[in-house]
Amino acid sequence: MSEAPSETSPEATLDAGPEPSIDKAFSPASFETRLYEGWESSGAFSADPTSPAKPFTIMIPPPNVTGSLHIGHALDNTLQDILVRWRRMQGRDALWQPGTDHAGIATQMVVERALAAEGLDRRAIGREAFLDKVWEWKGQSGGTITQQLRRLGASLDWPRERFTMDAGLSEAVREVFVTLYRQGLIYRDRRLVNWDPKFQTAVSDLEVESRETKGSLWYLRYPVEGMEGRFITVATTRPETMLGDTAVAVHPDDARFADLAGRRAILPLTGRRIPIVMDAYSDPEKGTGAVKITPAHDFNDFEVGRRHSLPMPTVLDAEGRIWLGEIEADLPEDSFVRGLAGIDRFAARQKIIAELERLDLLDKIEPHVNQVPHGDRSGVPIEPRLTIQWYCDAATLAKPAIEAVESGRTKFVPQQWENTFFAWMRDIQPWCVSRQLWWGHQIPAWYGPDGRVFVEHTQAAAEAAARAHYKADVVLTRDEDVLDTWFSSALWPFSTLGWPEKTADVSRYYPTDVLVTGFDIIFFWVARMMMMGCHFMGDVPFRTVYIHGLVRDEKGQKMSKSKGNVMDPLELVDAYGADALRVTIAAMAGPGRDMKLGRKRVEDHRAFCTKIWNAARFCEMNGVVPDPDFEPGGVTTPLARWLLDAGNRAVADATAALEIFRFDEYARVAERFVRGTYCDWFLEFAKPVFMGPDGAQKDEIRGAAQHGFATILKLLHPMMPFMTEELWARFGYGPEGSLIRTAWPTAVPVPQAEAARAELDWVVLLISEVRALRAEMNVPPSIKVPLLLQDAAPETLDRGARWIEAIGRMARATEFRALDGEAPKGVAQVTVAEATVMLPLADVIDLGAERARLGREQQKAEAEAQKVRQKLDNADFVARAKPEVVEENRERLAGYEAEAARLAAAVARITG
Structure with a gap:
């Protein structure tokens, strides 16, 4: 219609x-707050576990306690609220579980900044006093986002609000950790992690962002042992890590290095002899074909080191300064390297390059643009660092989760996101669950005097276990690390319902019905909830995972503070009302x-x-x-x-x-x-x-x-x-x-719905087409003209007679009648159903001038379409331009083509 x-x-x-x-x-400002307070105080958002109604459950992705409402939250929570309010109206017992995440590193950073403003440092005041400060901050400022969600209209069951560090959830975390440890699925290992030198902790991949950085590629010459004058040249963006090199790798099929098999290179500045190993990791097409291997400071090198049983000395400390502890014994007393101890990594880089140049071991330097990982909160380059951490055997936990999606017990909407889930889960690596922070769930592990670990729910239980082992009371030291924030949030769908107690809420509201979230945390949160839910609950945590896209600006660019294109949802609510923002979000939330x-x-x-x-x-x-x-x-x-x-x-x-x-x-x-x-x-x-x-x-x-x-x-x-x-x-x-x-x-x-639909739809179509025709012909609204019908069925003429008042008023028509004889000259016409409707306009407008005007506009639209078409036909443009620019041009082309077609049809309507 x-x-x-x-x-x-x-x-x-x-x-x-x-x-x-x-x-x-x-x-809207005159009633939004009043209505929300009324809903909340009356219990309108509350689930009713005693209800005979079928439950409907959604778990909010818990926002960081440090957070404030951004446009992504507005999208995510608007869609959830639509589902919850709709199901509630359908008679379901709807539970929308609210809560916030303790956000380990983000919260610790906020409180540390506040302390610094007072001239204090967390290490100076100690762990217990610092944690008191964090809880104090949380009580005063940690609920900002929950108040802002109310502004958006989110109908969460607020009396059930949980926090990932509250007592019940902390009990669930301990239960899961201890159980997985006893099952052999949590263990300690020495592996590479993403290390943040500013916060001095391991961080997850999610907390790392790659930034394009202009730097250099340094070509370093390593002498080959026993081959006077022979060097093997490696290219590196990290010359400061060469102190930890334990090999040079070349591809086994690279003929250039065939005679070096089994030989050693002499590591410059240290004099250490390191093997030249044959490994497919080295790409003959890149750089020189030879790669320095620093297992303790590069993820790829770590794997090469494990394949060839190489030593893995660490040469940077927790703050990113040169540390010689593991290589010092091999250095001569007058070694240049000894003078680097304690120097920042980037300052050391310059000194090392200068010394290599002095020794004629710097072959050349090339400009190089590199993707450098940075801490998303600290803003400093991340270091791969070899440390002892706690790990979870994610590969074992992933198998039931994979099967659940394969069998359809959990469905992704849109379905293509299943492929992303599978790609990650089928190649999942051990999950580093420990963090070197103070704010978070402290790992429930205690160490005896000989380093033996006791993992228990409480210190009393650990002491009892130690007493049984040592046959005497001993002093235990608790592990200082805390758990990755994702560890506790992985339990969210059941820990919030009272687990590990077998509560009525757990049996009623788990599994949940749907999870609404963004694609960016499929790996980090969705996958982990699937693993933990399947393992501990014996069932998936949600039946459907609805994945939405990102909110971009009107040009399709990602929003960022640096671009100045960030939109504040609360400012939009203030300006236009929450409903206007919500309906906009819903209207634009297309699949994928x-x-x-x-x-x-x-x-x-x-x-x-x-x-x-x-x-x-x-x-x-x-x-x-x-x-x-x-x-x-x-x-x-x-x-x-x-x-x-x-x-x-x-x-x-x-x-x-x-x-x-x-x-x-x-x-x-x-x-x-x-x-x-x-x-x-x-x-x-x-x-x-x-x-x-x-x-x-x-x-x-x-x-x-x-x-x-x-x-x-x-x-x-x-x-x-x-x-x-x-x-x-x-x-x-x-x-x-x-x-x-x-x-x-x-x-x-x-x-008689069908008859009414046929009649009124025809009236609407007639008036709409006549209006559109008048607009195309620039007929002034004040002028009324007759509507002459050619080939009209009797029923059509009868309908027109019945609705002549509306047709005359809304289509600006003087009459509605069948055409007698030949069509008059100078009409504009349009087809409505079986009839041709003619508007005699010869005495109203200059039809020739209108035809010429419409023709010119049509040619202009076609010319613009051709310009854009040529741009899109250029493969180089499509390959090099940003995706949002390409998409914008495709939309422009579609618009010009539609306009040209409309104008062509308008020209065709003019006769005589």
């Missing part, structure tokens, strides 16, 4: 009755797509909110009131039947869209019914009835209007909760705060 904006608005007849109770201006968000889109949806508000005022002023006795099955007029039938189809389509997580389609269906059916057409068709004499027809149209508006409010509520709840009470459908508890709409009986 073609849809067009109404030429007259509901406001045009707002003087038709008494002043309505609904305010003239739509002002990033969304391009700009203020204009939110502003447009604010106008949509205003349109609904004005429609409510118009209805109220025209005597439309809630009518509990209204019987949809008894309506007799085509207009009432058409509206009720359209409402039925909108509800069915919206329900189907939400069932498959098509939030964009849900928004589109709702907006089409609200704007396209109810406001722009039904109310326009109803105006003469409202303004006419009282009687059965007016009563029926008013009844249909109030029923249709109630359907609108219920249909929109999950997406636009504030305005719908306010209008529900203002209009009189129920007391304030009752819409949230109202049932989701269902189909009502509509007699």
Whole structure:
């Protein structure tokens, strides 16, 4: 059905009755806080474990306790809230579990900064005092984001709020750690980790970001032992780590180095003899074909070192300074290297390069752009560092999780994200779960005097185990490390429900129904929850994982503070209201797509909110009131039947869209019914009835209007909760705060729905096509012209006669009749169903000039399309341009092509 904006608005007849109770201006700030406080205080968000209703559970991805609401949170939580409110209206016992994550490194950083401002240092005040400071900060400032989620309208079950460091969750963490240790799935090992020299802790891959850095590639000459004048040249971006080299690797098939098999190179500056090993890791096409191997300071080198049983000396300390502890014994007393001890890695780099150049062992230097890993919070380059850490056997835990997705017990939406999940899980590495921080779950491990480890739930249990082992009381030292934040959040779907106790909530609300999250944490959180849920609960943590894209700016660029294109959702809420932001997000949340968000889109949806508000005022002023006795099955007029039938189809389509997580389609269906059916057409068709004499027809149209508006409010509520709840009470459908508890709409009986649909859809199409034609021809709104029909069926002419008032008013027509004889010269025409509708315009506008104007615009659109087409046909442009630029050009091409086609059709409509 073609849809067009109404030429007259509901406001045009707002003087038709008494002043309505609904305010003239739509002002969301006047009711949002009041409504939310009412919902929360009345328990409207609370799950009911005693209810016979089928549960529906969503676990919030717990935001960092340090965080404040950003646009990604707004996306994630709006989609969750839509699902929860919708299922609640469907009668499900909905639990949306709230909570926050202790965010180990982020929180410690915030508190350390605060201490530094007071001239204090955590090491100076000690661990216990520092943790007291963190808890104090958490109590005062840690709830910011939960208050901001309320501003967004998130209907979380707040009395159930959990924190990953609260007592219950801490008990769950200890239970999991101890159990996995006893099962041999947690162990200690000496391996490489991402090390942050500023925070002096291991960090996860998620906390590392690669930054493009302009640097150099240094070519270093290593003398070959026993071959005077022979050197093997290696290229490196990290000359400071050469002190820890324990081999040079060359490809076994590289003929250039065939004579060096089994020989040794002399490591410059140290004099240490290191083997030249044959290993496929070395790429003959890159650099010199020879690679220095520093197993303790490079992840790839570590694997080469393990394959060849190489020593792995560490030459950098925890702060990234040169450390000679493991190589000092091999250095002469007057060695240049001894003078590097304690020097920062980058300062040492310059000294090493200068010395190699002095010794004629620096072959050359080339400019080089490198991707350097940095700590996302510290901002300093990350060091691969060989340390003893606690590890979890992720490969063993991954197998049941993989099988759960393969068998369909957990489904990904969109399905292609399963491939990302599988790719990670099938090649998963040991998970380093320890962190060298103070804030977090301290590892429940104690060490005896000989280093033996005792892993227990409590210190008392560890002391008892030690007493049994040593046959005497001994002093135990607790492991100072804490667990990776992802370890505790991996337990979130069941620890929040009271596990390890066998609570009623665990049995009722686990597994959860759906997880809503971004693709960027599939590896780090989704996978870990799957592993822990399958292992400890014997079932998957969620039946569906809905993966959404990123929010980008209107040009498709990723938002970042450095680009200055970050959008603050709270500022948007202040400017346009929470509902406008929420409906914008829903409308743009297409499957597998990033969304391009700009203020204009939110502003447009604010106008949509205003349109609904004005429609409510118009209805109220025209005597439309809630009518509990209204019987949809008894309506007799085509207009009432058409509206009720359209409402039925909108509800069915919206329900189907939400069932498959098509939030964009849900928004589109709702907006089409609200704007396209109810406001722009039904109310326009109803105006003469409202303004006419009282009687059965007016009563029926008013009844249909109030029923249709109630359907609108219920249909929109999950997406636009504030305005719908306010209008529900203002209009009189129920007391304030009752819409949230109202049932989701269902189909009502509509007699002769198909006939009504055919008739009214035809009227809408006719008026829309005539309006579009008049707009294309630049016909002034003040001018009315007759509508002449050629080849029209009798039923078409009868319909026109029945709806002549609406056609005349809305299509600016003087009459509607069959064409007698030949078509007059100078008409513009359009086909509607079987008939050709002609508008005689020869005496109204210069048709020749209009044809020429439209032709010029068509040529211009075609020329612009050709320019963009040539750009996109250039393979080099497509390969080199940023993806968002390519996508923008494709969208521009589609727009120009559509415009050219529209203008060509307009030219064809002019005859004579």
